[in-house]
Amino acid sequence: MPSLHIDRLNKTFGDHRVLTDMTFSVREGEVYGFVGSNGAGKSTTMRIALGVLSADSGQVRFGDAPLDDDLRRRIGYMPEERGLYAKEKIADQLTFFGRLHGMQSAAARTNAETLLEQLGLGERMDDRLEALSLGNQQRVQLAASLVHDPDLLILDEPFSGLDPVAVEVMSEMLLERARAGVPVMFSSHQLDLVQRLCDRVGIVAHGSMVAEGTVEELRAGGPLLYDVATPARGWYPPGTTLIEESPEGVVLQATSPEQDQEILRAALDAGPVHSFTRRVPDLTELFRETVKAV
Numbered sequence: 001m002p003s004l005h006i007d008r009l010n011k012t013f014g015d016h017r018v019l020t021d022m023t024f025s026v027r028e029g030e031v032y033g034f035v036g037s038n039g040a041g042k043s044t045t046m047r048i049a050l051g052v053l054s055a056d057s058g059q060v061r062f063g064d065a066p067l068d069d070d071l072r073r074r075i076g077y078m079p080e081e082r083g084l085y086a087k088e089k090i091a092d093q094l095t096f097f098g099r100l101h102g103m104q105s106a107a108a109r110t111n112a113e114t115l116l117e118q119l120g121l122g123e124r125m126d127d128r129l130e131a132l133s134l135g136n137q138q139r140v141q142l143a144a145s146l147v148h149d150p151d152l153l154i155l156d157e158p159f160s161g162l163d164p165v166a167v168e169v170m171s172e173m174l175l176e177r178a179r180a181g182v183p184v185m186f187s188s189h190q191l192d193l194v195q196r197l198c199d200r201v202g203i204v205a206h207g208s209m210v211a212e213g214t215v216e217e218l219r220a221g222g223p224l225l226y227d228v229a230t231p232a233r234g235w236y237p238p239g240t241t242l243i244e245e246s247p248e249g250v251v252l253q254a255t256s257p258e259q260d261q262e263i264l265r266a267a268l269d270a271g272p273v274h275s276f277t278r279r280v281p282d283l284t285e286l287f288r289e290t291v292k293a294v
């Protein structure tokens with residue numbers, strides 16, 4: 001499957017600049033987490049990729065080809081504002097969605113029913129959407145984005161408001177698509193989930209990509225913090241910064257990874273050292289630091 005390329009997108013609404021040279025790629029078989037504060041420009045980027053909005057400049061490509069309406073039929077999309085019909089039976093709606101994407105009725109119906117079974121809604125196929133709980137409606141939304149066996153998935157906050165079981169079921173379905181080679185991107189504020197599911201993560205701030213990489217890469221690029229459990233104080237080598245002090249010990253920030261030995265030696269010279277570890281930030285801490293620094 002080709003990769004999705006978002007290439008230098010710019011967008012303003014009136015005099016409000018929302019995207020500035022937004023650039024990233026989602027590769028074949030990759031799950032890509034698209035994270036950023038409220039209003040950072042995630043939905044706008046996804047809407048442009050879908051052709052619902054137009055960019056002022058920049059390009060969206062699928063492989064080498066600019067995304068046109070034909071290619072867009074191959075995308076599975078879950079918009080933030082959702083967009084299914086409240087009064088229609090869910091299996092009928094999904095079949096209709098499949099047909100809109102060019103499928104034959106029978107194949108669309110089969111896919112719709114299989115997906116609803118997988119999502120635990122086999123008994124509800126003939127219910128109207130409005131009769132389902134919000135979480136179950138969201139499962140139907142996911143089914144709508146998958147019914148036509150898309151070659152690319154773009155999902156705007158697919159996990160918001162779901163219970164843990166639904167999160168597991170939906171995660172597994174997305175991973176399954178990725179394993180089949182589909183590039184999958186989704187936005188989310190649930191950073192623990194992003195950390196667990198995504199091969200790569202892009203952090204957006206003020207309409208631009210400010211950090212990108214695997215979770216491990218992002219964590220390795222975070223601040224060099226060392227936890228030193230020791231009662232001694234005031235022994236800190238030049239160039240290090242004291243970040244935290246507690247009865248158990250101190251946290252020092254180094255300027256280079258090589259400084260770790262110097263810190264350890266200085267601590268041992270000053271008193272007993274009960275433990276010495278690099279503190280590796282999780283995605284939530286990294287996110288906070290990255291967004292704060294912009």
Ligand SMILES: Nc1ncnc2c1ncn2[C@@H]1O[C@H](COP(=O)(O)OP(=O)(O)OP(=O)(O)O)[C@@H](O)[C@H]1O
Nearest residue numbers: 013016018036037038039040041042043044045080
């Ligand atoms: N149609 C529009 N007209 C005017 N401003 C808009 C429009 N759509 C989005 N915006 C503005 O663009 C900015 C980016 O919005 P966007 O929805 O892309 O952010 P987001 O990163 O998806 O945020 P969230 O995490 O809250 O969903 C916001 O300041 C928003 O108010």
